[in-house]
Amino acid sequence: MLRHVTGTRYVTPLREGGSLPGLVEADDLGTYVVKFRGAGQGPKTLVAEVVAGELARRLGLPVPRLVVIDIDPIIARAEPDQEVQELLAASGGANLGLDFLPGALGYDPVAHPVEPELASRVLWLDAYLENVDRSWRNPNLLVWHRKLWLIDHGAAIYFHHNWPRAAAAVGRPFRADDHVLAPYATRLSEADAEFVPQVTGDLLSEVLTLVPDDWLVGPDFESPxxxxxxYVAHLSARVADSGAWLPQVAAA
Known part of the structure; x- marks a missing residue:
């Protein structure tokens, strides 16, 4: 399971994202960027964050540590922003925290070229999980201690917003035209050969067990x-058909 902590102080909103994440201190003395379950996108965004982030970690890609952070809406009392107060009031219970990387810089593709191997591995994962939110307009990459870090995966696995039609998306091609790392991703076939054997049903099941039950409840299924x-069945079918969705960056 993901480590559980308790939020002790809401520090400040981070208004770069549409879901209004915030910086929160916790009882383990850590500081986390928190994605709130009460935000407009709902708990499915948190599910996507866990699935993408923890799968990336198991494939050797750098992502900030994830925790489940319990929020008591009472911490909103000292917050003057009414929008934040309403968000915290709607987010009591388990939320998602990402380890805050102090001093990290936003990724600049001109200032920080990426090695073809790493770029190809990141693009493979984004293509597999249909993460459309790693464009040159919004890279969702940080540079911290001279190392590239992957963040913000709430837009990934968007098939789960329409489960009745999810089967039709198993082989859906991924367009890499706007992907910020596409110019460097010249070894996608090598990344495919490396990752496909690793993404097994057992690995996917391990990742899905990290998702709290109450983020999975809803009208689509009878139980978490x-x-x-x-999720495991869909993602297993998709990795088995990587030739259908893997982009051809060179041709693009």
Missing amino acids: DEARAA
Whole structure:
């Protein structure tokens, strides 16, 4: 399971994202960028963050540590912004925290060229999970201690917003035209050969067990375990058909 902490102080909103994440201090003395379950996109965004982030970690890609952070809406009392107060009031219970990387810089593709191997591995993962939110307009990459870090995966696996049509998306091609790392990703076939054997049903099941039950409840499934099985089945089918969705960057 992901480590559980308790939020002790809401520090400040981070208004770069549409979901209004915030910086929160916790009882483990850590500081986290928190994605709130009460935001407009709902808990499915948090599910996507866990699936993409923890799968990336297991494939050796750098992502900030994830925690489940319990929020008591009472911490909103000292916050003067009414929008933030309403968000915290709607987010009592388990939320998602990403380890805050102090001093990290936003990725600049001119100032920070990326090695073809790393760029190809990141693009492969984004293509697999249909993460459309790593464009040159919004890279969702940080540079911290001279190392590239992947953040903000809430837009990934968007098939889960329409489960009745999810099967039709298994082989859906991924367009890499706008992907910020596409110019460097010249070894996609090598990344495919490396990752496909690693992304097994067991690995996907391991990642899905990290998602809290109450983020998976809803009208689509009778139980959280049924939801987990559906995610594993879809993602297993998609990785088995990588030739259908893997972009051809050179041709693009």
